[in-house]
Amino acid sequence: MENKEDLLKKIISHSKEYGFIFPSSEIYDGLSAAYDYGQLGVELKKNIRDYWWKSMVHAHENIHGLDASIFMHPTTWKASGHVDAFNDPLIDNKDSKKRYRADVLLEEFMEKIRGKIKKEVVKAAKRFGESFEEAMFVKTNPRVVKYQEQIKMIEDRMRDCLDSNDLEGIKTLIEELQIADPVSGSRNWTEVRQFNLMFSTELGSLADGASKIYLRPETAQGIFVNFLNVYKSGRAKLPFGIAQTGKAFRNEIIARQFIFRMREFEQMEMQYFVKPGEELKWYEHWKEKRMKWHQALGFGAEAYRFHDHIKLAHYANAACDIEFDFPMGFKELEGIHSRTDFDLKSHEEHSGKKLQYFDHESNTSYVPYVVETSIGLDRMFLAVLTAAYKEEKLEDGSSRTMLKIPAFLAPYKLAILPLVKKDGLPELARKILHDLQLDFHCQYDEKDSIGKRYRRQDAIGTPFAITIDHDSLEDDMVTLRKRDTMEQSRIPISSLRQELSGRISMTDVIRKSL
Secondary structure, eight states: OHHHHHHHHHHHHHHHHHHHHEEETTTGGTTOOEEEEOTHHHHHHHHHHHHHHHIIIIIIEEEEEOOOOOOOTTTHHHHHHHHHOOOEEEEEEEOOEEEEEHHOOOOHHHHHHHHHHHHHHHHHHHGGGGGGOHHHHHHHHHHHHHHHHHHHHHHHHHHHHHHOOOOHHHHHHHHTTTTOOHHHHOOOOOOOEEOOOEEEEEEEESSTOEEEEESSSSSSHHHHHHHHHHHTTTTTOOOEEEEEEEEEEEETOOTTTTGOOOOOEEEEEEEEEEEEOOHHHHHHHHHHHHHHHTTTTOOOOGGEEEEEOOOOOOSSSSSEEEEEEEEEEEEEEEEEEEEEHHHHHHHHHOOOOOOOOTTTTTEEEEEOOEEEEEEEEHHHHHHHHHHHHEEEEEEEESEEEEEEEOTTTOOEEEEEESSSSSTHHHHHHHHHHHHHHSSSSSEOSSSSSSHHHHHHHHHHTEEEEEEHHHHHHHHHHEEEEEEETTEEEEEEEEHHHHHHHHHHHHHHHHHHOO
């Protein structure tokens, strides 16, 4: 792959061409940062959601599912802190008229410095060969040490400014570092301002009698306000979790980078309720668990890293992100947060209802602490496409574009391809389709040459294809082709279900991730 920017363009183009993602309202020239999932995209999205749900809910007897309403009582968002504190620090460039998150500009600047450190390490490794000790080099090389000190200085000042809401200090830091607008190269910046990200609307038929409510900016609060309902109806014992997936809405001023940052998106969140004092133990537990879940997909450990938050949210005493190497570089894929007892206590205060757990062992009631795992489904979708998109040169000089999606996530599991559209081959092919289609999502295709059909299946990520030829009518066997290796073998039609079940098992992958 030439470079990361080209990769993102190719993924966007490929997604539209093959029915994964379309621009929203395209016949009306589209709507900024809104996308529709096409016929293949909706299948991949569902499979990713199922992978999370089965791993999180079905594989844990103490984690329960929930589907809370998008509309919630407006006091919910006062209690959660979103009305007063759900803001982004924004800065505009006067020349390009582009708007940016000030903290993201600083984080991207630090990422460039980390890139310089990597270059120094690579050069030194080549120079010293097998005797090279990276840890020692990073600690002692003057240039690398200077880069690390610069990163620490920026992190410390940024944290102090954000904690004290010193917006002028953030602008001063951007100016001192001579950070330029990525579009125009200009350093002509406005003041930094806070912008609340919640969408508001009105509930009620008449404007005079309508009350202001919000589209939820996260799914977590639906879990907290249902804590008592799940705890009592499910007879839950600490520690236990509540999980849900669903849409959330944020009025992102700088929604960009395809489906990475949108105003309407889907979250997969789990809140794990624990005994006070044990939250950091469980925080470390879920950090390890969630990284294992991602790496079970087989995209390589080097594609992920942990990133501790520079500024902790008002509710947290520990927080980190699992970052993925997207086409835009390492960015947040999933957040793991120790939320303390902030949410339940705040909802107690605003609702006047006790949200406590009765501990039979100690014969006392208390508000549990919470550890959260929160992943963006759309970002997970983009991560899968990023890792799966491959361009290969073949031995015969031709090339192919392939989506190397893990088989259990692929939209179609099997392509059924009669060699020709006559001589009884389509009839046998459709008989096989009808026998397998409720167990495996299959695509039937009889148009074009068999080579073109193979390439089409490679491009949409179908892991297996079977070809029905004239011999199949005599020996009841078909040719099974594997996407990743293009290897072909003859197998009995009667063995297809068993053969595919062993190769397309979500259960096996989940077991590896536990």
